[in-house]
Amino acid sequence: MAFNGKWTVSRFEGLNDVMDAYGVAADKRDPTKLQGGSVEIKQDGDNFTFTATGGLGKSGTHTMTVGGPSEGELFGKAYSGTTAWEGDVLVFKGKSGVVLKRSIEGANLVYTIEFGGKTGKVFLSK
Numbered sequence: 001m002a003f004n005g006k007w008t009v010s011r012f013e014g015l016n017d018v019m020d021a022y023g024v025a026a027d028k029r030d031p032t033k034l035q036g037g038s039v040e041i042k043q044d045g046d047n048f049t050f051t052a053t054g055g056l057g058k059s060g061t062h063t064m065t066v067g068g069p070s071e072g073e074l075f076g077k078a079y080s081g082t083t084a085w086e087g088d089v090l091v092f093k094g095k096s097g098v099v100l101k102r103s104i105e106g107a108n109l110v111y112t113i114e115f116g117g118k119t120g121k122v123f124l125s126k
Helices: 015-022
Strands: 005-013 038-044 047-053 060-065 069-074 077-086 089-094 099-105 108-115 118-125
Touching: 015 108, 015 118, 060 069
Parallel strands: none
Antiparallel strands: 005 038, 005 118, 038 047, 047 060, 069 077, 077 089, 089 099, 099 108, 108 118
């Protein structure tokens, strides 16, 4: 249950390239707005509840079960797809080709976003 807890954005890298590839409108692409954004994660086995506040996505709560369908919002754009475990990494593969990976690296929760051959990362800490 390493994902449990409240995580706050501490830094990011490569997001402008991913946003270019993802077609994010200029007025919605300021990655500095991620600073101070947070997500509270409650994990019960393969069941997750995410409560996001601030950042570039939609604030609010959504749930998902690993192996089932999942929907959300990334950079102001809706997405849908499925999730699976790849080792200790929670991987979402979207119908649009976007791949979102959540992993624990040291004391950080790392969101890796892949789209159109570009990769960006958001690092969150407790």
